[in-house]
Structures are given as structure tokens and as C-alpha cells.
Amino acid sequence: MADREKEHNPGIPVVAEKVKVEAPPGEERPAPVPTTYEVPIGPIHPALKEPIRLTFKIEGERIRGVEVRTGFAHRGIELMGTKRNLIQVLYLSERICGICSISHPIAFTLAVEQAAGIEVPARAQYIRVIFSELERIHSHLLWAGVAAHELGFDTLLHLTWKVREKVLDILEELSGNRIDYAIPIFGGVRRDITPEQYPKVGEMIRYYRGLSDELMDAFLRDPSVEARTRGVGVLEPQEAEALCAVGPTARASGLRKDVRQDRPYLVYGDYAVKAITPEDYGLKPLGDVYDKTVVRLLEVGQSLDLIERCLEDMPPGPITSFPKIPALLAHLKKAAGEGLGWHEAPRGEVIHYIRLEGGLDEPSVWKVKAPTYSNLMSWKPMFEDQEIADIPIIAASIDPCICCMDRVHVVREGGEAWVTKEELLKLSWEKTRRLTR
Amino acid sequence: MSALQAVWQAAVVLLGGGLVGMVYKGVDRKIAARMQARIGPPLRQPFLDVGKLMVKEAVVPRTAVGWLFEAMPFLAVVAAGTALLYLPLGPFAPVLGAHGDAILVLYLLAVPALAMALGGFASGSPLATVGAQREIVMLMSYEFPLAVALVGVAWRLSSLGIQPAFSLGTMAAQPLWGLVGPLGVLGLAILFSCLLIVTPAELSKIPFDIPEAETEIAGGLMVEYSGVYLALFYLADAVKTVVMAGLVVALFVPFGLAAAVGLKGGAAQAVDTLFFLFKVLVVMLVAVTTVRVGMARLKVDQVARGFWLQITAVAVVGLLFLVLDKVVMG
Amino acid sequence: MTADQVLQGLKQALGARLKAEVRPRKVGVKRPLELQELWCEIGREDLLPAVRTLKNLGPLHTSIISGRDAGETIELLYHLAVGFGTPGGEVMVTFRLQVPKSDPVVPSITGILPGAETTEREKIEFLGVEFAGIPTRAHVFLPDDFPYHPWRKDEPGIEKTIKRMVEWEEKRHGGSGERT
Numbered sequence: 001m002a003d004r005e006k007e008h009n010p011g012i013p014v015v016a017e018k019v020k021v022e023a024p025p026g027e028e029r030p031a032p033v034p035t036t037y038e039v040p041i042g043p044i045h046p047a048l049k050e051p052i053r054l055t056f057k058i059e060g061e062r063i064r065g066v067e068v069r070t071g072f073a074h075r076g077i078e079l080m081g082t083k084r085n086l087i088q089v090l091y092l093s094e095r096i097c098g099i100c101s102i103s104h105p106i107a108f109t110l111a112v113e114q115a116a117g118i119e120v121p122a123r124a125q126y127i128r129v130i131f132s133e134l135e136r137i138h139s140h141l142l143w144a145g146v147a148a149h150e151l152g153f154d155t156l157l158h159l160t161w162k163v164r165e166k167v168l169d170i171l172e173e174l175s176g177n178r179i180d181y182a183i184p185i186f187g188g189v190r191r192d193i194t195p196e197q198y199p200k201v202g203e204m205i206r207y208y209r210g211l212s213d214e215l216m217d218a219f220l221r222d223p224s225v226e227a228r229t230r231g232v233g234v235l236e237p238q239e240a241e242a243l244c245a246v247g248p249t250a251r252a253s254g255l256r257k258d259v260r261q262d263r264p265y266l267v268y269g270d271y272a273v274k275a276i277t278p279e280d281y282g283l284k285p286l287g288d289v290y291d292k293t294v295v296r297l298l299e300v301g302q303s304l305d306l307i308e309r310c311l312e313d314m315p316p317g318p319i320t321s322f323p324k325i326p327a328l329l330a331h332l333k334k335a336a337g338e339g340l341g342w343h344e345a346p347r348g349e350v351i352h353y354i355r356l357e358g359g360l361d362e363p364s365v366w367k368v369k370a371p372t373y374s375n376l377m378s379w380k381p382m383f384e385d386q387e388i389a390d391i392p393i394i395a396a397s398i399d400p401c402i403c404c405m406d407r408v409h410v411v412r413e414g415g416e417a418w419v420t421k422e423e424l425l426k427l428s429w430e431k432t433r434r435l436t437r
Numbered sequence: 438m439s440a441l442q443a444v445w446q447a448a449v450v451l452l453g454g455g456l457v458g459m460v461y462k463g464v465d466r467k468i469a470a471r472m473q474a475r476i477g478p479p480l481r482q483p484f485l486d487v488g489k490l491m492v493k494e495a496v497v498p499r500t501a502v503g504w505l506f507e508a509m510p511f512l513a514v515v516a517a518g519t520a521l522l523y524l525p526l527g528p529f530a531p532v533l534g535a536h537g538d539a540i541l542v543l544y545l546l547a548v549p550a551l552a553m554a555l556g557g558f559a560s561g562s563p564l565a566t567v568g569a570q571r572e573i574v575m576l577m578s579y580e581f582p583l584a585v586a587l588v589g590v591a592w593r594l595s596s597l598g599i600q601p602a603f604s605l606g607t608m609a610a611q612p613l614w615g616l617v618g619p620l621g622v623l624g625l626a627i628l629f630s631c632l633l634i635v636t637p638a639e640l641s642k643i644p645f646d647i648p649e650a651e652t653e654i655a656g657g658l659m660v661e662y663s664g665v666y667l668a669l670f671y672l673a674d675a676v677k678t679v680v681m682a683g684l685v686v687a688l689f690v691p692f693g694l695a696a697a698v699g700l701k702g703g704a705a706q707a708v709d710t711l712f713f714l715f716k717v718l719v720v721m722l723v724a725v726t727t728v729r730v731g732m733a734r735l736k737v738d739q740v741a742r743g744f745w746l747q748i749t750a751v752a753v754v755g756l757l758f759l760v761l762d763k764v765v766m767g
Numbered sequence: 768m769t770a771d772q773v774l775q776g777l778k779q780a781l782g783a784r785l786k787a788e789v790r791p792r793k794v795g796v797k798r799p800l801e802l803q804e805l806w807c808e809i810g811r812e813d814l815l816p817a818v819r820t821l822k823n824l825g826p827l828h829t830s831i832i833s834g835r836d837a838g839e840t841i842e843l844l845y846h847l848a849v850g851f852g853t854p855g856g857e858v859m860v861t862f863r864l865q866v867p868k869s870d871p872v873v874p875s876i877t878g879i880l881p882g883a884e885t886t887e888r889e890k891i892e893f894l895g896v897e898f899a900g901i902p903t904r905a906h907v908f909l910p911d912d913f914p915y916h917p918w919r920k921d922e923p924g925i926e927k928t929i930k931r932m933v934e935w936e937e938k939r940h941g942g943s944g945e946r947t
Contacts, residue, residue: 039563047652061567061737071908079917079925114792122796150652152643152734158473224644224733244829244882255852257828262857263802263848269795272854313797340804340846340859342830351846353833367833369886374830377882388567389736392652 036064039388043072047150047392054379054395058388066383068376078366085361086112086332087325090185093352096368097401098179099142102128102135103345104368105184107352110265110341112186112363115356116332119321124188125266126314130201131175131183132343133303133310137208138167139346140296140303143399144219147293150392151228156218163211170204173197186328188320198311205304212301219293229289233382233394236287243377247348248299249398251277252292254285259344271309276302289397296399299346333361347371347399372400446532447522454521458675459483461718465678465726472730483675487668495664500561509556510662510669516548517676524683525609527713528693528706538603539587542684543580546639549673550576553648556670557658568657571737572641572648578744579638579645585752586628586635590688593617593759605684609691617759618766624758629689631752636724638740639681640674643729647737682720683713690716768825768850770803773858777805780820781813805860811873817862818847818876825850829876829883830859834894836920840865841894843873866896868921875901893918 036059043051051072057065077096081089093108094101106128113120141164148156168178174193175181183189193201219225235245240253250257258275260268276298278285285291322328336358342351348371355365375398382394463480470477497503522532523542550572557569590613595602599611613625638645649657662670694712695705735743770789777785786808791801809817821827830846845862866873875898877884887898888907895916898904906913915922 037563039567046655058567061570071906071910074908076917125796148733152646152650152652153732154643155473155730156733158475162474222733224735227735227739228733241826241828242881244880246828255826257851261854262851263859264800264855265792265794267794267796269800269855270797274854275852315796340861342859349830351830353831353844353846355835365833365835367831369831373885374882376885387736387738389647389650389653389734 035059041391041395047395049146050400052400054391056383056388056391061387061389063383063386063388063391066380068379070376078368081366082362082364085329086186086356086363087329089363089366091182093368094180094182097370099139099401100135100345100347100350100370101180102131102183103343103350104352104370106132106266107341107343107350108354108368109184109186110343111339111352111354112332112341112356113339114341115337115339115354116186116335117337118187118331120266121188121318121321122267122315123192123317124319126310127189127191127193127319128184129266129268130193130307130310131171131181131189132345133306134167134171134174136303136346137300138164138171139399140300141167143296143346143396144215144293147289147393147396148219148225150396151225153225156222156225159218160215163208163215166204166207170201173200185320185322186332187322188318190320192319193311193314201307201311205308208300208304212297215300216297219297220290226290228390228393229293231286232289232390233386233397234286234288235378235382237285239381240287240378243381244374245348245378245398246374247344247346247371247399248292248295249348249375249378251275252285252295253287254279259342259349263342265342267310267313270313271306273302273306289393292397329361332356334358338365345371347401348374370401372398375400443532450521450526450532451518454518454676454679455672457714457717458672458677458679459487461678461721462675464718465721468722469726469730472727483671487671490663490668490671491665493664495666496661498561498661501661502559502561505559506556506661507666509552509559510666510673513549513552513556513673514669514676516545516552517673517680520545520680521676521683523605524680525606525687525691526683526710528695528709530606530610531604538601539591539605539608540603542605542680543584543587546583546677546680546684547576547580549677550639550641552673553658553670556662557648560661562661564654564656564660565658567654568648568650568660571650572658574737574741575638575641575645575647578741579635579748582631582744582748582752583635583639585749585756586632587688589624589628589752589756589759593621593763596763605687609687612691614689618762620758620765621762624755624762625689627751627755627758629685631748631755632685632688633720633724634748635744636681636685636720637728638744640678640725642725644732644735645740646729646734647740650734653734678721678725679717682717682724685720685724686713686716690720768853768856768858770805770858773805773821773824773849773860776820776824777807777817777860780816781809784813785809785817800855802855803858805858806863807860808863811864811866814845814862814864815874815876815879818845818879821847821849821860822879826852827880828857829880829886832883832886832890834890834896834918836894836918837865838920840867841871841896841919842866843890843894843896845876871895872897872899874899877901892916895919 036057039056039058040053041056042048042053053069055067056063077092081092084092090105090108093104096104141160145157145160145164148160171181172178174197175183175191183191235249235253237253237255240250240255246257254277256275256277258273260273261275276295278291278294280298281294283291283294322331335356338353338355340351340353342349350371351369353365353367354363357364378398386394460480462483466482467477467480497506520542523537523545525531554569554572557565557572590608591602593613594607594611597616599607601607614622617625641648649659659667659670693709695708700708774787774789777787788806790804790806792804794800794802828848828851830848832843832845834841834843843864843866847860848857849860851857864873873896875887877887878900884902885907887901888904890896891898891904892906892909892913893916915924917925
């Protein structure tokens with residue numbers, strides 16, 4: 001069998017070394033030596049949907065330390081942005097993350113609109129809010145399914161994702177795409193929501209309202225789920241505040257921190273959106289995984305309300321202040337200044353900073369901050385003293401979006417609208433050849 | 438029974454057991470998929486899987502203890518297959534019934550788990566090590582309720598003067614339900630439910646698939662296994678499923694159908710064999726499929742605590758009822 | 768919390784050294800609101816007192832530190848938000864710092880706000896700024912042995928890399944002509 005012996009996968013270092021702890025000086029007999037071993041999780045691991053490496057120091061089944069290494073999907077998208085004109089950057093920003101594919105463009109357009117002094121028509125503001133709330137529903141349901149999968153509860157994963165199809169259908173109906181909607185543009189939106197589409201959205205809202213009890217039941221009152229999520233991955237409110245946690249991660253710890261509430265933008269100020277914490281469900285916030293589930297499920301309901309009210313209040317009118325793209329580009333080229341745009345993505349605060357120099361097509365600085373970037377630090381206290389078995393669900397509990405954080409995608413514009421299987425194959429061959437050359 | 442006959446019977450039982458185990462695995466996957474609103478793989482998927490694994494290259498990691506790593510899958514299959522030979526299969530007495538009893542079956546059931554743990558330790562991967570540790574903890578926690586259920590039945594049989602009480606053949610031939618009083622029936626029911634809870638643990642299925650835990654430790658024990666070795670473990674698992682379900686059937690639902698409808702001879706044997714297979718399927722669906730569809734994975738400490746405290750307590754209560762029944766019935 | 772309160776607090780702490788600008792932002796359709804943002808220019812020696820002042824004013828949140836190569840200096844922008852928890856009550860404060868390239872050292876604010884660590888580490892690798900007192904300097908996004916600071920304009924290596932990437936894209940798409 002010796003000839004069968006193959007190189008052990010060199011990507012994953014096999015570390016089982018014993019780390020000796022030095023006895024304090026002055027003590028004659030060393031104390032029993034506590035031994036820890038390292039367990040690497042990632043960059044490729046079934047529990048992780050995206051590449052990140054977490055190296056855990058384990059003692060028995062308890063975690064004594066964690067080291068996070070990111071950057072496996074870093075492609076320098078911010079630098080790329082400074083080599084392209086703003087419309088192209090808008091497409092780039094949309095492709096920072098597939099799930100937050102409206103959050104980044106909204107924050108980006110808000111930043112550019114501030115820098116270039118562009119007004120957004122009222123109707124466009126409502127449409128942006130409707131899209132971002134639809135996205136919140138689909139992202140939270142996606143997260144719930146992933147969390148169930150991390151707990152080994154695949155039935156719940158399949159059912160949740162089946163339910164999620166409804167909102168994806170609506171997004172496709174409204175924008176033409178299930179993700180990457182290409183809706184916001186500087187000074188407005190690119191597509192209107194027509195009156196014929198209102199009833200369909202209304203039907204979706206009724207569908208989810210009818211299901212909310214079932215979802216709550218499955219996630220919050222299932223004994224085996226509760227056994228796995230209660231008291232696991234606790235983030236204390238003081239820690240959440242000090243570590244600048246954002247989104248549901250912070251809110252589950254009881255912080256009323258929501259960009260839509262704190263720094264209203266678009267039409268969120270009109271509706272006085274309130275940050276949701278487990279208190280709204282009648283629970284004392286502990287900051288564990290269970291609370292994070294509570295917050296996310298409640299936010300689905302909040303988003304449904306917001307969409308409904310937006311549809312009612314949406315005034316007729318133009319959807320963009322620059323119907324002609326060349327005029328927009330000319331205006332942007334002249335504009336000089338800097339702008340900040342923020343948005344409460346499903347995972348938390350997204351913030352974009354842009355700096356425009358008059359006379360240049362491209363921005364001179366573009367800085368993107370995705371929510372996971374802020375929440376990265378809160379992993380440390382959450383992992384402390386937990387068990388190996390809890391790693392996946394704790395890692396998932398902040399709803400990490402590694403690609404958002406690493407800012408990954410490369411856009412390919414102008415190409416064919418459809419890619420067939422053969423073309424995909426050809427592309428992959430081409431890439432392999434390029435890499436091996 | 439001549440040696441030749443034993444060999445011939447053993448071969449049939451082993452082949453049949455493997456075949457049934459694989460088919461049932463397919464059924465399990467299909468039904469689980471339907472419960473999860475999926476279409477699921479075709480029934481023959483387990484055969485395709487094993488076939489594919491058989492022709493794949495088996496990689497042995499450089500850090501592994503080679504011979505141990507390679508020997509363990511064989512040990513698991515052999516142990517699971519041997520256990521099959523001690524099981525009463527419907528109308529047929531155990532092939533090797535004269536050479537071992539229920540206690541041996543208990544040990545044989547533990548061997549595949551031990552083999553997997555050893556294989557995990559031998560593979561030199563931290564994930565497999567964690568999985569192996571968990572497997573050992575699991576083994577220690579579910580063995581006691583399992584033993585209590587088995588010993589309870591055997592003791593009550595012997596107290597009724599039926600010998601050899603520890604032979605599974607006797608247990609299957611003399612269903613205890615009709616021989617004990619109401620308290621005894623209650624006790625038996627409790628032991629029966631304990632055994633049903635132990636079944637998914639014994640088979641490492643959700644919520645007890647802790648040693649493999651795909652999303653936590655990437656397959657744990659199995660993480661380094663590939664090719665033919667993985668196929669062997671897969672096969673061992675399929676056979677073990679039949680053994681475990683067959684054990685439950687032999688202990689608590691050994692009734693035949695043929696006697697009730699008045700069949701005799703070959704027809705009776707055929708009907709009872711089919712009925713036995715049906716019972717095994719039902720036990721598997723109840724104890725494995727529905728449970729694994731309806732629950733999240735538990736943690737190893739939760740499982741250990743649950744089995745050592747709650748389930749053991751319940752099993753002991755069941756045993757006490759049997760003792761009381763003996764006192765009452767005399 | 769209003770922008771005025773924050774501004775008063777900062778003025779008290781920093782005195783005349785503070786150069787502040789209030790930028791209004793109009794939001795809302797039915798109930799229009801005017802939010803105010805603070806953009807301040809401060810010296811690097813004033814950074815810690817300024818952040819401490821904000822921290823005393825209310826719950827403080829680090830959004831991000833952005834930056835750019837501004838020729839002789841590196842410009843760092845600290846985007847902080849103070850006072851979350853109340854509707855419309857959070858004030859976005861941006862501190863602008865000019866750090867000379869000859870001595871690119873800035874005090875780390877992680878002592879006051881541990882959550883700023885990731886973004887400070889990112890600035891170390893991307894802009895080559897040093898943060899005095901940061902607990903760890905390990906790279907966040909780039910490989911550990913990455914030789915350049917990608918956002919520095921005086922790094923020739925980076926330009927070359929980008930050029931190569933762009934050329935490769937051009938070749939694949941036959942060149943759309945619009946690229947720079």
C-alpha cells in the first residue's frame with residue numbers, strides 16, 4: 001500500500017503540537033501542564049461558505065483563543081474603482097457582494113450624490129427603500145437557512161430557502177434579476193415599480209405574514225435548536241459597543257443601533273424606523289445566537305411593514321433627475337468634493353466614502369466598509385470558552401459576508417447576456433491556462 | 438448444523454444483509470428528501486456511491502499510521518457483518534446462534550464504532566482526532582441504556598424459567614409481551630422506547646452524528662478516508678443499520694405474520710421473512726429517518742448528559758417495572 | 768445628540784486648533800429633516816483628545832478610517848459616529864489628519880475604541896502608516912509578504928501590477944476604448 005501514499009493536503013497545516021505553559025518562577029514543581037492544540041478551520045471548510053481562516057486554540061473541547069485571517073478573496077476593488085468612471089464603479093459596487101447587492105450601490109450613490117450635489121426625486125427614494133427592504137427579507141431568510149444547516153438541521157434549511165424563493169421571485173419581477181438588481185443610479189433609480197406590480201408585492205407580503213408564525217415556531221420554539229443556540233456565542237453589550245459591532249449582531253446584545261434609526265437617510269426618517277432588539281419579543285437581551293435569530297426574524301416583519309407603507313405613500317413622478325446618461329456623466333466629471341453614504345444593510349452598517357476631483361472621470365478615493373468588517377472583532381469574545389461544536393453557528397451568527405469584507409468581484413461588462421455551459425467551460429479552461437502559464 | 442451448511446447460510450445472510458442495508462439506505466435518503474421538500478436521489482444511489490468509491494483512488498495521508506488506518510474499515514465491516522450472523526432473521530434462527538449470545542452482539546455493535554475511532558486517531562488529522570474523541574464519548578454514553586434494555590429482557594425471560602435467556606433466538610421465539618403482567622408491559626414499553634432513542638446514536642445519525650458533524654469538523658472521523666476504505670465504512674454503516682433495527686425487532690417486535698394467517702412451510706417462511714424486512718424498515722424509518730429530519734445536531738456534552746442521566750434513569754425505571762412485575766406475578 | 772453639542776464639546780477640548788465645518792444633509796420626503804455632519808481638520812497630536820471627547824459625549828462608533836496619498840502627506844479620515852440609540856440622534860464626525868510621509872506615525876485609538884483595530888491594521892498595509900500603540904500589526908487583507916502599500920502613489924510596483932491586469936482585460940474584451 002506504500003505506493004498509494006500520497007502527499008497529504010498541503011493547504012491545511014496539520015497542527016497538533018502541544019503548547020507548553022511555563023510554570024511561574026519561584027514554584028518548584030511545575031503545575032500540571034495544560035495542553036492545547038490548534039484546529040484550523042478554513043479557508044476551505046464545509047462550515048464556511050466563503051474563504052476565511054480561523055485558527056482555534058483548543059483545550060479539550062473548549063476554545064481558548066482564536067486567530068482570524070482574512071483576505072483570501074481580496075482583489076483590490078477599491079483601487080480598481082479609482083481607475084474607472086463612476087458609472088462603471090457603480091457596477092463594481094453592486095458586485096462587491098451578491099447578497100447585499102442593493103446596499104452597496106445605495107451607500108455608494110448616496111456618497112456620490114452628496115459629493116456632486118445631486119437631488120434624488122421622491123419616488124426614487126421610495127423605490128430604493130423598497131428594494132433594500134426586499135433584500136433584507138431575502139438575506140435574513142438566507143441566513144436563517146444557513147444557521148439551520150450549521151446546526152445540522154437540514155430540513156429547516158430546505159424549508160426556509162423554499163420560502164425565500166418568493167421574495168427572490170418578486171425581486172426578479174421588479175428588477176429582472178434575483179440578485180444584482182442594478183436599480184440605483186446617481187440621481188434616482190433605473191426602473192420604476194409599475195401599478196400592475198403592486199398587487200404582486202402585496203401578495204408576497206401576505207404570504208410572509210401568514211408564514212411568520214411557522215418560522216418563529218421552527219426557529220425559536222424548537223427544543224433542539226434552542227439547545228444549540230441558547231447561551232452560545234454571547235456578546236455582552238459593553239463589548240458590542242467597544243468593538244463597534246453593527247447590525248443584528250449589536251442589536252441582539254441589546255444595543256439600539258440601527259443606521260436607519262440613528263442617521264436616517266432616504267425616506268427612513270419619515271417612518272421613524274426603530275432598531276429591533278430581543279426586548280421587542282419580550283426577552284432580556286443576552287447577545288447569544290438565539291437572540292440574533294430573534295432579531296433577524298423580527299426584522300423580516302419590520303421590512304414587510306416598511307414595504308407596505310412605502311407602496312402606499314409612494315408619490316407619482318420622475319424616477320431620476322438625470323434621464324440621459326451622458327448628461328449625468330458630464331455632471332459627474334465636473335463635480336468636485338467628497339461624500340459619505342451609509343446604509344443599514346441586512347448585516348449592519350455599510351459606509352462608502354468617495355472623493356471626486358473636478359475634471360476627472362474617476363474618483364480619486366473610494367473607500368468601502370462592509371458590515372462584516374466591523375463585526376470581525378466581535379468574534380473574539382463570542383468564541384471565548386465555547387465548544388468546538390459551536391464554532392460553525394457562532395461564526396455564522398454575525399452573518400459573515402467575507403466577500404463583502406474582502407471586496408472581491410471583478411466585473412466583466414459588455415459580454416454576452418447568457419453564458420452557456422460550453423462557454424463557462426471554455427472560460428474556466430482559459431483561466432486555468434492563464435494561471436499555469 | 439454442519440460446517441458447510443453454516444458457511445452457506447452465512448454467505449446468504451451476509452450478502453442479503455448488505456444488499457438490504459444498501460437498499461434501505463436509499464429508501465432512507467429518498468424519504469428524508471421528500472420530508473425536506475426535495476426530490477432526492479434515486480433509490481439505487483447508495484450502490485452508485487459505493488461503486489464509484491470502489492474505483493476511486495484511496496489516499497492515505499502521510500501523517501497517518503498507515504496499517505491501522507487501512508485495517509480499520511475492514512474491521513468495521515467484518516464486525517457489522519458478524520453481528521448479522523447472530524441475529525434471528527424473521528422465521529430463521531441466528532446462523533451462529535449456538536456460538537454466542539446477546540452480549541456478544543452488544544460487543545460486536547461497539548466494534549465498528551471503535552474501529553472508526555481508531556481509524557480517526559490513526560489518520561493524523563486534527564479534525565479526525567476531535568471526531569474520534571467524540572465517538573468514544575458517544576460510545577460510552579449510549580452503551581449503558583442499550584445494555585439495560587437488553588439485560589432487562591433477558592433477565593425477565595430467565596425469571597420465567599425460559600433458557601437460554603441471553604440467546605437472541607430465545608428472545609425472538611418467546612415474545613415477552615404476552616408472558617408478563619401489565620406492569621411488565623409498561624416496563625417493556627419503556628425499554629423499547631429507550632432502545633429506539635439509542636438506535637440513531639448507535640448509528641451516528643442526526644441528532645447524534647456528532648463524530649462526523651459535517652459543518653463542524655468536516656466529516657470528523659471520515660475526513661481523511663477516501664476510495665475503497667470510505668466505501669467499506671459506508672457498507673459497514675448500511676449493515677449496522679440493519680443489525681441495529683434487527684436487534685430492536687428481535688427484542689421487542691419478534692412476532693410473525695404467517696402463524697396468524699395460518700400459513701405453513703415455505704410460504705410461511707417467505708411471508709415472515711418479508712414481514713421481518715418490513716419491520717426492520719419501519720424501525721429504521723421511525724428511529725432514524727424521521728428523527729434525523731426533525732432535529733438539529735446536539736453537542737457531545739448534551740448527548741453524554743442526556744444518555745447518562747435522563748435516558749439511563751428512564752431505562753432503569755423500565756427495569757424496575759419488570760422487577761415489580763416479577764414480584765407481583767411471582 | 769446634535770451636531771452643535773458635539774462641536775461645542777470638541778471646541779472645549781481642542782480650542783482654536785479645531786477647524787470644523789458643518790455640512791447639512793437633507794433627508795426625508797413627508798417629514799423632511801436636516802441632518803448635520805461635522806467635518807473637522809485636526810493635527811495628529813489632537814486625535815486622542817478629540818476621540819476621547821467624543822467618547823465622553825455619548826456611545827461612540829468607528830465606521831471606518833479612509834485615506835489617500837496626498838502627495839507630500841498621507842491624508843487620513845476618521846469617520847466616527849457619536850450618539851447612537853436615539854432616532855436621528857447620531858452625528859457623523861469626520862476627522863481629517865495630514866500625516867507627513869517622512870514620519871507617518873499616528874497614535875492608535877484602539878485604547879479608547881478597541882473596535883478600530885481592523886481598520887487601523889488595514890491602513891498599515893495599504894497606506895504604510897504606523898499606529899503607535901496598536902496591539903497587533905498583522906496584515907488583514909494582503910498576503911503577509913506583500914511588498915508594497917497599494918494606495919501609495921509613489922509605489923511603482925502597484926502601477927505595474929494594475930497595468931498588467933488592465934491589459935489582460937483589454938485583450939479579452941478586444942478593448943472597449945474607454946479604459947484608462
